[in-house]
Amino acid sequence: MLDPRLYREEVDKIRHGLERRGAKVDLDAMVNIDIEKRKINVRLDQLKSERNTATENIAKLKRTGQDAQADIEKTRTLGDEIKAQQEKFDDLESRFKALALLVPNLPHASVPDGRSSADNKVVKEWGQKPAAASAKPKHHLDVGKELSLFDFERGAKITGSGFPIYTGLGARLERAMLNFFLDFHVANHGFTEVSPPYVVNRASMIGTGQLPKFEEDMYHCDADDLYLIPTAEVPVTNMHGNEVLDAATLPISYAAYSACFRREAGSWGKDTRGFLRLHQFNKVEMVMFSDPAKSYEAHEYLRACAETLLQKLGLHYRVLELCAGDLGFGAAKCYDLEVFAPAEERWLEVSSVSNFEDFQARRANIRTKIDGKMQFIHTLNGSGLATPRVLVALLESHQTAEGGLRIPEVLQPYMGGLTEIKPKKK
RNA sequence: GGAGAUGUGGCAGAGUGGUCUAUUGCGUCUGAUUCGAAAUCAGAAGUCCGUGAAAGCGGUCCGGGGGUUCGACUCCCUCCAUCUCCGCCA
Numbered sequence: 001m002l003d004p005r006l007y008r009e010e011v012d013k014i015r016h017g018l019e020r021r022g023a024k025v026d027l028d029a030m031v032n033i034d035i036e037k038r039k040i041n042v043r044l045d046q047l048k049s050e051r052n053t054a055t056e057n058i059a060k061l062k063r064t065g066q067d068a069q070a071d072i073e074k075t076r077t078l079g080d081e082i083k084a085q086q087e088k089f090d091d092l093e094s095r096f097k098a099l100a101l102l103v104p105n106l107p108h109a110s111v112p113d114g115r116s117s118a119d120n121k122v123v124k125e126w127g128q129k130p131a132a133a134s135a136k137p138k139h140h141l142d143v144g145k146e147l148s149l150f151d152f153e154r155g156a157k158i159t160g161s162g163f164p165i166y167t168g169l170g171a172r173l174e175r176a177m178l179n180f181f182l183d184f185h186v187a188n189h190g191f192t193e194v195s196p197p198y199v200v201n202r203a204s205m206i207g208t209g210q211l212p213k214f215e216e217d218m219y220h221c222d223a224d225d226l227y228l229i230p231t232a233e234v235p236v237t238n239m240h241g242n243e244v245l246d247a248a249t250l251p252i253s254y255a256a257y258s259a260c261f262r263r264e265a266g267s268w269g270k271d272t273r274g275f276l277r278l279h280q281f282n283k284v285e286m287v288m289f290s291d292p293a294k295s296y297e298a299h300e301y302l303r304a305c306a307e308t309l310l311q312k313l314g315l316h317y318r319v320l321e322l323c324a325g326d327l328g329f330g331a332a333k334c335y336d337l338e339v340f341a342p343a344e345e346r347w348l349e350v351s352s353v354s355n356f357e358d359f360q361a362r363r364a365n366i367r368t369k370i371d372g373k374m375q376f377i378h379t380l381n382g383s384g385l386a387t388p389r390v391l392v393a394l395l396e397s398h399q400t401a402e403g404g405l406r407i408p409e410v411l412q413p414y415m416g417g418l419t420e421i422k423p424k425k426k
Numbered sequence: 427g428g429a430g431a432u433g434u435g436g437c438a439g440a441g442u443g444g445u446c447u448a449u450u451g452c453g454u455c456u457g458a459u460u461c462g463a464a465a466u467c468a469g470a471a472g473u474c475c476g477u478g479a480a481a482g483c484g485g486u487c488c489g490g491g492g493g494u495u496c497g498a499c500u501c502c503c504u505c506c507a508u509c510u511c512c513g514c515c516a
Contacts, residue, residue, distance in 0.1 A: 041476055045485040052485090055497045059444035068496080075496040244436095244473095374473080 001100055001362040007034050017106030020324035022115060030099050037092040044085045051078050101206065102213055105359040107324040108296075108333040114323025120336070121323065126307070127316035130342050130397075137343045138403070140395035141274050144170060147405060147421050149395075152274070162264070162279035169421050173394075173407070174282065174387050176414030178257050181284040181309055181384055184410075189305045191255035191286060196235035198258055199226045204238040207364030209330035209356075216265040228261035232285035233381045240289060241364040245377060250368065251298055252289040255384065257282065275388040276348065283386040288379070291370065292358065295378035296333075299355040302382040303335045306351045309385055312410045315393050316340040318347065332357045337385075339393040348389040353382030 006014050007030055018025055054075045061068040112121050130137065144150050149170025155163045166174045185191040205211040205227050210218060219228035229235055236256045245252065260283050286305060290298040303319070310317045320336040327334055331354035338347035358376035361367070368377050398406040405421040412419055 038476070041485085045476060048486090049484055051496080055444075058496060062444070072496040079496065 001359060002103055002106065003358075003362070004034070004100070007031055014103075014106065018104070020107050020111075020113060021104060021327060022325045023104050025103050026099075030096060030103075033092050033096045033099075037089065037096060040085055040089045040092065044082065044089055047078060047082045047085060051075060051082060054078065098212075101363070104329045105327075105332050105356065107327055108355070108357075111327065111333050112321060112323045113325075115325040116323075117326050119323040120320040120326055122318055123321045123335075124319040125316075126311065126318070127314070127340075129316060129340060137396045137399050139343045140341070140392045143395045143399065143403075143405065146403060146423055148424075149173065149421075160279070162277065164275070164278065169415075169418075170391075172415060173411070173421070174391060176411045177385075177387050177390060178282055178284060179414050180312075180410055182255055182257055184309065184312070185255040185284070185286065185305060185384060188308075189253070189255075189286075191253045194236055194239070194254045194256045196229075196232055196239070196256055196258060198229050198235075198261075200229055200235050200238065201226060204234055204241070204364075207238045207241055208234045208360050209363065210234065213329060217263050219261045219263055229258060230262045231260050231283065231381075231383075232256040232258035233287060236285065236287040237360055237366075237379055237381065238364055240366050243366060244374070245289060245366065245368045247291065247368045247370050250289060250291045250377070251294070254287045255284055256287065257284050260386070275392050278388055281386060281388045284384050285381060286384040287381045289366065290378045290380060291368070292375060292378045295355050295357060295380060298378075298380050299333065299335075299353065302380055302384075303337075303353045306337055306353055306382050306384045310337065310339060310350070310390075313390065313394065313408045315390070315397055316342075317350075328352070328354060330354070330356045330359045332359065335382075337383075339390060341389075341393050341396045343396040344392070348392060350385050350389045350393075351383040353380075355380045 002014065007027075011027060011031060015027060018027070054071060058068045058071050058075065061071065112119070114120065147170070148168050149166065151165045151167050152161075155165045165171075182193055186193050199221065202211060202225065205218065210227075210230060218230060220226070221228070235258075236254050239254075240252070260281050262279055264277055264279060286302055288298050288302060307317070307319070317337055317339045320338060322331075322334040322336060334352060334354040336349050337351035337353070339350045340346075341348050356379045358378055360379045361376040366377050366379070367374055369375075394408070395405060398408065400406055400420060403423045407415055407419055407421065
């Protein structure tokens with residue numbers, strides 16, 4: 001949510017930011033509701049003030065045993081008027097709030113202009129593509145099949161498409177990645193590990209910005225009115241909802257593993273094959289709560305944390321700075337990390353590192369007191385990392401000449417010392 | 427799932443329809459005393475909204491929402507959380 005003051009003091013700033021995003025919002029309607037609301041608020045406060053003095057007077061009369069009937073009658077009509085004005089006010093306020101929850105964050109000044117993902121800026125490339133001379137690597141689905149690492153058919157049988165089963169060494173490899181990610185963040189990056197619920201209430205989904213706008217993308221349990229989390233960002237960020245954080249404890253950094261559930265309602269036809277778009281997948285998420293003055297340093301730090309993992313895995317990747325038109329709903333600035341899949345010959349997004357500034361903190365009401373001044377903290381998060389596409393890159397990047405898979409050194413301790421997954425003998 | 431109890435400021439804990447402008451204690455901050463500190467004494471302090479150039483002024487907040495009433499921390503309904511006992515269970 002944006003600072004409500006902006007709607008009356010700096011509408012042009014909002015207009016400009018939304019324009020950069022290519023977002024359509026009826027700003028004029030919101031400004032008008034806000035003006036109307038304040039007008040009624042002034043009248044309402046005045047009426048309440050009158051009532052307060054009147055009831056005080058009644059109390060005084062009653063205490064001294066005098067008749068207060070005339071004052072009671074007068075206050076009764078005052079009460080009716082207050083009720084009527086209050087209803088108007090509540091209606092305007094809820095209308096304003098409903099609209100405000102649908103307004104995306106404004107892009108940070110450093111975010112480049114652009115309409116779509118085609119306009120994102122490559123700011124870094126690490127490692128390199130396999131030499132053209134070497135044999136073209138096999139497709140990850142073929143590698144997985146030969147080594148029996150996963151089973152899409154049976155996943156589809158028991159649940160549906162987009163719910164794969166990792167099997168045998170594939171399951172272990174995926175678990176190895178998650179353990180490596182978590183352990184590494186905790187040991188080297190100063191994160192505290194948390195293991196959150198995978199199901200959250202509606203208020204939490206609003207807090208981080210998934211709702212009310214993206215309802216159709218979320219799995220919902222009707223009987224309990226709870227949502228399956230699309231990312232650990234939701235429970236972990238909302239952990240501190242309605243809290244005033246001690247400024248001395250900032251920044252607070254969490255790393256959380258969770259399964260992630262996404263309906264991907266609007267994505268049919270895009271990347272539906274294999275691992276590229278799943279309804280359930282595993283991810284380690286990094287979440288930070290930062291002093292507002294230091295959130296952009298924290299943003300760079302988070303990005304570096306995610307990058308380090310890819311480097312340790314020996315994967316060729318690049319960093320994109322998203323343009324204004326491609327920013328996620330709540331992000332003020334965002335880096336995407338894309339890993340290269342040599343058989344697919346394309347870049348795959350494996351991490352998205354965002355600074356939300358106070359956008360989520362306003363929704364979830366997370367504050368801190370700095371120099372005696374109450375203010376909203378800044379929230380940030382980044383994948384570190386999601387496993388499916390990393391596995392794809394791993395399968396396509398680390399193939400051995402014999403058709404097996406070389407295990408990156410950092411994962412070997414988690415694989416019982418195994419250095420290579422060898423093909424079955426025929 | 428069943429029965430009962432509780433939810434009040436940073437914390438503890440009073441308050442059962444009208445000077446509640448929420449008692450008190452602890453903690454916090456400021457000042458006095460002190461070379462400094464402790465102890466002691468005095469004082470101050472919250473959130474959010476509106477209004478105003480500002481000082482200030484008005485409103486709001488006792489788990490959330492709703493109701494009764496001229497007036498609700500107090501009465502009623504409902505939801506949530508916590509605790510105790512019972513049941514079930516990885």
